[in-house]
Amino acid sequence: DGAILDTPGEPATSTLKDRLCHGAYPVHEYNGIVFAYLGPPEQQPPFPIYDSFERPGYRVIPGRKYFYPCNWLQILENAMDPVHTAFLHTIVSGSQFTDEFGKVPELDFVETPVGMVYVATRRVGENVWARMVENVLPNLQQVAPIWEDGRREHPFDGPMMSRWIVPQDDTRTMFVEFRHVSEKENVVTPGWWADRSVMLPGQLPFSDSHEESQRHPGDYEAQVSQRPVAIHALEHLGATDRGVTMFRQQLRRGIRAVQSGDAPQGLSRKAGAVIPTYCNDTVVRVPAAPTPEEDRQLMRTTGRALAESYLKDPPSMKA
Structure with a gap:
């Protein structure tokens, strides 16, 4: 609460600590991470509990904290560019995830009550793999598993990671993440993902050598090289x-809402409410259409239908 407990070096009779106080902000600990609220006290909302944090059969652990020397917005924008997973993470640098990411997906983008998802659909044999990565306004990113290959049919499976992209100032950004680790027998999370000392590929500089980093770029190189801003x-x-x-x-809509005294999109003031989210991989069996163009349309239609069904009936809290 900002109370000063002691003033070492002051005389024993000093009343300095009784007359002054430090600025202080309310904090909330959740699953091993301490969150601070820095806004107006009279407008403090409840701590948001997203359904991905409470999924049956999963445990949530703190991941690594790390920093980028660039603006926070270009990091979050990267998440809404699904084509980069093909070129940056596979074709240019070799497979940083699975080989199937090297196929350029069919694309769609869908607004949600809390933000948006991209819908990237790929054909893998007789299957259509729909990958949905999510930005939850204003600065939470949820990423579907990078070990997915689309070869096995399965329903909505939720994110592997939820991470906050936190601006320290205009040109420095901090990452704080939760990792989602399956404890289900039929859903296997790679062992390395439960070890917070192991980083997600492509998130840190590839090398101290500029030339090597240019030849093997990852997210760090792509985002930081856009300039500090x-x-x-x-x-x-x-x-x-x-x-x-x-x-x-x-x-922009959120900024204008706040300027007008309204609540921005995604803000929940209902204490204890579990907020639906939509990040996932889904793999369904859909035989290919007769022609390549018809099949591309079929993939887009399949992905859009899945996204709309999840918006109507969010599946994360289902066992």
Whole structure:
């Protein structure tokens, strides 16, 4: 509460500690991470409990804390660019995840009550693999498992990671993450993911050598190399950047809502409420359509139908 307990060096009769107080912020500990609320006291919302944190059969553990020397927004925008998983994480640098990520997916982008997901669908034999990665406004990112290969049919399986992209200032960002570890017999989480000393591939600089990092880039190189603050006026956004555009529009709406005295999208003031989220991999058997173009349309339709069904009936809390 900001009370000063002791003032070493002051005379025993000093009343300094009784007359002054430190600035203080309320904190909340959850699953091994301490969160601070820095906003107006009279507007403090309840700590948000997302359904992915309470999934039956999973435990949530703190992951690594690490830092990037760039603006927080370009990091979150990266999550809404699903094509980069094919080029950056597979084709250019070799398979940092699974080989199936090297197929450029069919794309869709869907707004949710708490933010948005991209829907990236790929064909793997007779299966359609729909991957949905999520931005929860304003700065929570949920990532589906990177060990997925689309070869085995399975329903909605939720995120492998929930991480907050926290701006320290305009040019420095802190990552704080939860890792989701399966304790189900039929859902295997790789052992390394439960070891918080092991990093997700591509998240830290590949090498101290600039040349080597250019030849084997990961997320760090892609995001930090945009400048400490990316200059949007220099961009040439393409068709695959629709998710970046949608996310920027959501942030602008949230800023304008706060400026007008309204609640931004995704804010819940209901204490104890479990908030639905939508990050997942789903693999369904859908035989290929007769032509490549028809099959691409079939994949997009399948992915959109899955996303809409999850919005209607969020599945994360189901056993």
